[in-house]
Amino acid sequence: MIWKGLVVAAVAAGLAVAVAGAASGGGAAKGASASGKGAMQAKNTASDSVGHVAYSDQEWQKRLTPDQYRVLRQKGTETAFTGAYWNDHSPGIYVCAACGLTLFDSHTKFDSGTGWPSFWEPIAASHVKIFRDTSYGMVREEVVCARCGGHLGHVFDDGPKPTGQRYCMNSVSLKLEKAPGKTAAR
Numbered sequence: 250m251i252w253k254g255l256v257v258a259a260v261a262a263g264l265a266v267a268v269a270g271a272a273s274g275g276g277a278a279k280g281a282s283a284s285g286k287g288a289m290q291a292k293n294t295a296s297d298s299v300g301h302v303a304y305s306d307q308e309w310q311k312r313l314t315p316d317q318y319r320v321l322r323q324k325g326t327e328t329a330f331t332g333a334y335w336n337d338h339s340p341g342i343y344v345c346a347a348c349g350l351t352l353f354d355s356h357t358k359f360d361s362g363t364g365w366p367s368f369w370e371p372i373a374a375s376h377v378k379i380f381r382d383t384s385y386g387m388v389r390e391e392v393v394c395a396r397c398g399g400h401l402g403h404v405f406d407d408g409p410k411p412t413g414q415r416y417c418m419n420s421v422s423l424k425l426e427k428a429p430g431k432t433a434a435r
């Protein structure tokens with residue numbers, strides 16, 4: 250993935266690269282973006298509809314809560330039945346807790362019984378990226394935010410109709426924007 254290579258390269262170089270398109274989602278993460286003034290220079294490297302957001306590891310730690318950082322940036326997993334959304338049935342749009350990109354519509358959410366918020370489809374295929382994950386002796390499909398690369402969870406093939414997929418997400422990686430009626434990607 251070229252985009253990921255660029256992001257990784259930017260992070261490795263200690264650079265912060267942000268996208269103008271991510272501005273609306275800045276508030277989703279703790280502390281918004283004001284703290285980055287001066288220290289982090291934003292640069293638009295967007296090459297697709299969702300753009301790219303990357304910050305140095307240090308900046309992510311400032312922007313995210315410890316739990317968000319552990320899951321989103323370090324691929325952690327929240328304990329089942331402890332997150333904010335596994336049992337939340339409110340209508341709305343789930344966005345990335347790190348960058349604000351729209352990820353899932355509540356109308357695709359279902360009760361998987363796993364203790365994690367589960368969806369049968371992302372709000373748009375281009376809003377998530379899927380990577381093979383062979384950690385912990387398992388072969389899984391990792392789901393990350395297509396804009397910031399934040400770890401969201403995994404997707405499995407044992408979901409309900411109509412897709413048969415189960416996007417098993419971490420609540421802490423998401424933020425529910427309660428907005429009944431909004432069903433389209435934006």
Ligand code: FE
Nearest residue numbers: 345348394397
């Ligand atoms: Fe994101």
